[in-house]
Amino acid sequence: MAQKTGKFVSGFSKLSKREKLSWLARHFFNANPLDAVREFGSFWHSNIESQKLFDGISENVITNFYLPYCVAPNFLINGKAYCVPMVIEESSVVAAASSGAKFWHSKGGFQTEVISTTKVGHVHFCWQGEPFNLFAFFDQLKAIMLEGVKHITTNMERRGGGVKNVEILHLPEIEQDYYQIKVEFETCDAMGANFINSVLEAFAEILIKEIRENVDFADEQKEVQVIMSILSNYTPSCVVRSQVSHPISELGKLKGGMEPEAFAEKFVRAVKIARNDVYRATTHNKGIFNGIDAVIIATGNDFRAIEACGHAYACRNGKYQSLSNAYIENGLLFFELEVPLAIGTVGGLTTIHPLAKRSLELLGNPSARELMGVIASVGLAQNFAAVKSLVTTGIQFGHMKMHLSNILLQLEADQSEMDKAFAYFQDKTISFTAVRVFLSKLRDGEGQFAY
Numbered sequence: 001m002a003q004k005t006g007k008f009v010s011g012f013s014k015l016s017k018r019e020k021l022s023w024l025a026r027h028f029f030n031a032n033p034l035d036a037v038r039e040f041g042s043f044w045h046s047n048i049e050s051q052k053l054f055d056g057i058s059e060n061v062i063t064n065f066y067l068p069y070c071v072a073p074n075f076l077i078n079g080k081a082y083c084v085p086m087v088i089e090e091s092s093v094v095a096a097a098s099s100g101a102k103f104w105h106s107k108g109g110f111q112t113e114v115i116s117t118t119k120v121g122h123v124h125f126c127w128q129g130e131p132f133n134l135f136a137f138f139d140q141l142k143a144i145m146l147e148g149v150k151h152i153t154t155n156m157e158r159r160g161g162g163v164k165n166v167e168i169l170h171l172p173e174i175e176q177d178y179y180q181i182k183v184e185f186e187t188c189d190a191m192g193a194n195f196i197n198s199v200l201e202a203f204a205e206i207l208i209k210e211i212r213e214n215v216d217f218a219d220e221q222k223e224v225q226v227i228m229s230i231l232s233n234y235t236p237s238c239v240v241r242s243q244v245s246h247p248i249s250e251l252g253k254l255k256g257g258m259e260p261e262a263f264a265e266k267f268v269r270a271v272k273i274a275r276n277d278v279y280r281a282t283t284h285n286k287g288i289f290n291g292i293d294a295v296i297i298a299t300g301n302d303f304r305a306i307e308a309c310g311h312a313y314a315c316r317n318g319k320y321q322s323l324s325n326a327y328i329e330n331g332l333l334f335f336e337l338e339v340p341l342a343i344g345t346v347g348g349l350t351t352i353h354p355l356a357k358r359s360l361e362l363l364g365n366p367s368a369r370e371l372m373g374v375i376a377s378v379g380l381a382q383n384f385a386a387v388k389s390l391v392t393t394g395i396q397f398g399h400m401k402m403h404l405s406n407i408l409l410q411l412e413a414d415q416s417e418m419d420k421a422f423a424y425f426q427d428k429t430i431s432f433t434a435v436r437v438f439l440s441k442l443r444d445g446e447g448q449f450a451y
Helices: 017-027 033-041 048-057 091-105 131-148 150-158 193-212 260-276 278-298 303-313 354-362 368-391 395-410 415-427 432-444
Strands: 069-077 080-087 111-117 119-127 162-170 178-186 224-231 238-247 324-329 332-340
Touching: 017 033, 069 091, 069 368, 080 091, 080 278, 080 354, 080 368, 091 278, 091 368, 091 395, 111 368, 119 193, 131 150, 131 162, 131 193, 150 162, 150 193, 178 193, 193 224, 238 368, 260 278, 260 324, 260 332, 260 368, 278 303, 278 332, 278 354, 278 368, 303 332, 332 368, 395 415, 395 432, 415 432
Parallel strands: none
Antiparallel strands: 069 080, 111 238, 119 178, 119 224, 162 178, 238 332, 324 332
């Protein structure tokens, strides 16, 4: 049996922020606890009403955790110019997305296509009886269920959404008496999680009631055990494709003097490796989500759901592989990304967080479908820049240049030292050790450096 200690607390969520911090200081901050409390408090918003808003977004809020809000310019998507907001702490990601956008801007930009926007959820339940009887009854039950959720679906239907399909599945390979009611939804510009879950829970109640009252079922068949009713974050039918293409001969010379034909061939081979090797595919897709996640966060969407779905989608052919693909056809280099993106532009955090609203304004207040295209294009731009670096100069050349400022901050360099370090490492290999040695010698007055 667990023993209660002084660190156990009841009713923590009801305490004020100051009370929460005071409790943390007493029990968890051993060295200078008041300094820790003051530091947490220093990140509170100076505007009281704004801070109240952030306090209400989550649970047990004690302060705000800031991440850089960045923009990537020069995106040309379906002929329209965008400057894309990105919330991320890694400078090289924003630089790569911007570089990819700039590279393709003069070559026609990105072309996107929303393949489908269908989302899905399930009522998971167990029922003991002859499957044929339940399937026969379901035709009648389906109409009753759809009518029974009209109070939930009417507004969504007015916008062109709602329940699009309902079917029953028997999955004895999971458990002998296990069934699903699989429901497909269109949620328009909303991500729709609350809408979907409300419909599913209502379906579950109707299912229990109708089977219990069905005179054709024996007594032992009148009970349904609903296990759960929940949307799925796997949305393989809510998919967008972004593509770039250009004549190889017109790509121009690449860094390191690589000819365009050699670059295209090497680039395609690198992507082919990611299509067939799980070790490379994992890092390859992580790079794609570097770009995607940053826009998802900036627009107030759920990056965790997007990541989970994207990685599951990468396994849809029986093995984990790259979400992007590259090939050469008729002298053109094609590079494309197909990715599921169940996102929204209305409701949830998109309409609560002030910067999420500004992000959508920056993008021209897009529909969910348009935003899907923007996000996929950022993922493709990020992926292109990363693979391009890998097959030309190597990833560390650009990455460590961008990372230099973080190393200098970690080593507490002042502005003068930073300026000298940036000048010194212009043509040199950057590493934490190299920067530390440079600063040490600089501070000791040792050696001569050409700035």
